[in-house]
């Protein structure tokens with residue numbers, strides 16, 4: 609996958625997630641927007657990478673924790689999850705599970 613330009617990342621922050629704004633805090637929505645390059649627009653898979661939208665909240669959180677701890681095999685996700693706290697992962701799981 610090609611490198612993301614900072615502009616593209618900034619634009620993504622304002623695009624599809626805005627329509628699902630509900631109560632999620634802006635910090636979490638900003639992080640979530642960075643996931644969509646790989647996980648598909650709105651968290652809906654376009655093919656190779658699993659979708660996140662509407663997945664079970666506990667399943668998503670467990671997956672992220674296992675990726676971070678290394679008990680789940682990953683190609684890229686461990687590096688991403690290393691950057692996030694458990695609180696952020698909890699809110700990301702809540703956020704993506706709430707998307708339809």
Ligand code: HEC
Nearest residue numbers: 639642643646657658668671672682683684685686688700
């Ligand atoms: C560079 C592309 C990329 C980015 C960015 C990315 N992911 Fe992933 N994600 C993957 C891939 C590929 C997998 C499959 C596991 C692996 O190979 O690491 C995956 C797997 C997952 C899974 C497990 C899903 C399942 O059903 O097994 C979760 C949960 C997840 N990612 C959450 C996130 C979140 C949350 C973000 C944003 C903070 C994110 N990902 C950003 C590529 C990415």
